[in-house]
Amino acid sequence: MGDAGEGREIVLDGTRGARTGIPEIVYGPGKTPTQVRDAVVGLIEAGVAPVIATRCSPAQIAAVTAAVPDARVDGPTVVARALAAAADGGGAAPGVTVVTAGTADQAVADEAVATLRAFGLRVERVSDVGVAGIHRLLDRADDLRRADALIVVAGMEGALPTAVAGLVDTPLVAVPTSAGYGSSFEGITALAAMTASCAPGVSVVGVDNGVGAACAVVRWLRVRP
Numbered sequence: 340m341g342d343a344g345e346g347r348e349i350v351l352d353g354t355r356g357a358r359t360g361i362p363e364i365v366y367g368p369g370k371t372p373t374q375v376r377d378a379v380v381g382l383i384e385a386g387v388a389p390v391i392a393t394r395c396s397p398a399q400i401a402a403v404t405a406a407v408p409d410a411r412v413d414g415p416t417v418v419a420r421a422l423a424a425a426a427d428g429g430g431a432a433p434g435v436t437v438v439t440a441g442t443a444d445q446a447v448a449d450e451a452v453a454t455l456r457a458f459g460l461r462v463e464r465v466s467d468v469g470v471a472g473i474h475r476l477l478d479r480a481d482d483l484r485r486a487d488a489l490i491v492v493a494g495m496e497g498a499l500p501t502a503v504a505g506l507v508d509t510p511l512v513a514v515p516t517s518a519g520y521g522s523s524f525e526g527i528t529a530l531a532a533m534t535a536s537c538a539p540g541v542s543v544v545g546v547d548n549g550v551g552a553a554c555a556v557v558r559w560l561r562v563r564p
Contacts, residue, residue, distance in 0.1 A: 349378055353385030360561070361554050364454075365392035367415070372402035379403050379410070379419060388420040389457035393450060393550050413453035414446070416550075422459035433560045434461040436486035438503060440469030440493035443518035448492045450549030451514070455490075458557050470498045480506045488556045492549070494518030497529025504538035510559055512542045512552045 356362035365378045375392055376399075382390045392403060395415050403417050404410050410419040435455050439448045448464070455462050465483065468476040476499070483489060484507045492514040493499035500513035513536070515529035522528055526546035533543040544551040 349374055349381070351378060351381045351385065353382065353387055356387060360558060362387045362389065362391075364550060364554075365390075367392055367395035367399050370399070372396070372398045375399040376402040376406050379417070380406050383407065383419055389422055390419040391454060391457050391550070392417040393454075413456075414449045416450055416453035418453060418457040421457045432459050432461050433487040434463060434485070435488045435490065435556055435560075436463045436465055436483060438465045438468060438483065438489060438491045438499070440495065440499045441467055441518070444492045444494055444516045447514055447516045447547050447549040448490075451490050451492070451553040452549075454550045454553035455556065458553075460557070460560070468499070469493065469495070470502055473502065476502060476506075483507050483509065488512075488559055490514060490549075490552045490556060492516060492552075494526060494529050495520070495523060497532035500533055500541050500543075501536045501538045504536065504541050510542075510556075511540070512544060512555045514544055514549060514552045515546050517547055 352363045363382060365375055367375055375395060379390055379392055393416050395417055400412055400417055407419050410417050437448050437451055439445060452462050465479050468479060486509050489509050489511040491500040491503050491511055494516035497515050500511060504511050513533040515526045515533055517526035530546055542555060
């Protein structure tokens with residue numbers, strides 16, 4: 340017995356990377372394992388690189404890795420044909436630091452990290468530096484300044500990106516997460532706080548959108564497949 344919806348046509352956009360710098364990314368939820376597998380294989384056959392599938396279920400991951408044994412699995416993200424760390428004038432690929440407020444934000448950060456690495460970027464992590472213990476953030480300020488770009492992931496009241504932006508001049512994209520108590524409203528409070536940041540120049544993506552934050556950084560740094 341086949342997957343429900345198995346016969347539905349999948350129309351892939353194999354030239355999106357050439358147009359926009361970001362190839363088509365396969366979104367797992369709502370697709371059958373067969374559809375995710377066929378989309379990944381189809382993009383590989385079209386010469387797309389990197390090929391990324393996000394938020395995949397265990398069944399979807401199994402279907403993809405059976406067809407593409409050398410695909411890399413980073414949690415629910417599957418990457419095939421990842422770009423090697425590209426050499427620039429200084430020798431190393433641009434470096435991005437992904438900052439999280441707390442452990443509850445790690446899954447969103449993981450999605451961003453997997454996407455950044457797929458594009459050949461160097462990634463560092465600074466974890467558990469939320470504003471409830473602001474000294475932890477201050478202790479890492481020099482590390483943050485060395486990055487070419489920052490992704491700052493936080494739930495609750497979403498204050499961390501503003502605090503980081505007040506310490507460094509590094510381009511920064513903020514990611515609100517759905518982690519939080521009471522009036523956090525599954526990330527809406529953090530999203531509103533980040534878009535209302537008093538630190539100028541903070542860019543914001545949607546709730547839990549780690550892949551979108553990573554793609555924003557790829558555009559900033561003009562990494563091309």
